[in-house]
Amino acid sequence: MIKLDDSEEVGSVDFDNADEVTLTNLKMAILDLAQRNNVPVSFYIEDAKAGGFLGETHSALVAYHPEHRYDYYNIAMILQKRGSRGSISVFTTGTSKQTNKFARSEFNKEWRKGRSMSQKLGNAAASAVLNAGKSKQKLADEQAYYDILLEIIGVVLND
Numbered sequence: 001m002i003k004l005d006d007s008e009e010v011g012s013v014d015f016d017n018a019d020e021v022t023l024t025n026l027k028m029a030i031l032d033l034a035q036r037n038n039v040p041v042s043f044y045i046e047d048a049k050a051g052g053f054l055g056e057t058h059s060a061l062v063a064y065h066p067e068h069r070y071d072y073y074n075i076a077m078i079l080q081k082r083g084s085r086g087s088i089s090v091f092t093t094g095t096s097k098q099t100n101k102f103a104r105s106e107f108n109k110e111w112r113k114g115r116s117m118s119q120k121l122g123n124a125a126a127s128a129v130l131n132a133g134k135s136k137q138k139l140a141d142e143q144a145y146y147d148i149l150l151e152i153i154g155v156v157l158n159d
Contacts, residue, residue, distance in 0.1 A: 034152050
């Protein structure tokens with residue numbers, strides 16, 4: 001279950017002729033354009049819930065990098081229809097190992113300011129262990145994947 005309250009909405013698109021749009025044909029259109037551009041992408045369907053105990057539950061089409069399902073963010077798309085009008089909201093969900101490593105590293109750098117030398121050394125050692133494998137190149141590659149995938153989704157939704 002995706003908790004939309006813990007996810008970040010990155011955009012939405014409104015459109016007409018909603019009766020013709022399903023998560024399945026959205027998936028096929030994204031997959032087709034991604035394959036034509038050599039962008040790896042896989043999908044699954046997951047329930048997504050907004051609000052608390054009595055909140056609304058929707059089916060979400062979730063796109064992810066097949067080699068990084070659990071260490072890149074996933075992109076969840078929620079389709080809502082109101083008569084002949086529809087909208088698709090796009091969210092990032094899950095976790096990103098590289099983003100988390102960079103966030104921890106930056107937090108620890110700030111924390112060390114004004115601390116004693118022993119606190120600085122202890123924090124730096126712990127930070128080095130926790131952030132092993134941190135790579136600016138991996139983070140840049142990950143961000144480039146999100147940018148390309150979101151652009152593909154945008155092209156599909158705006159056609």
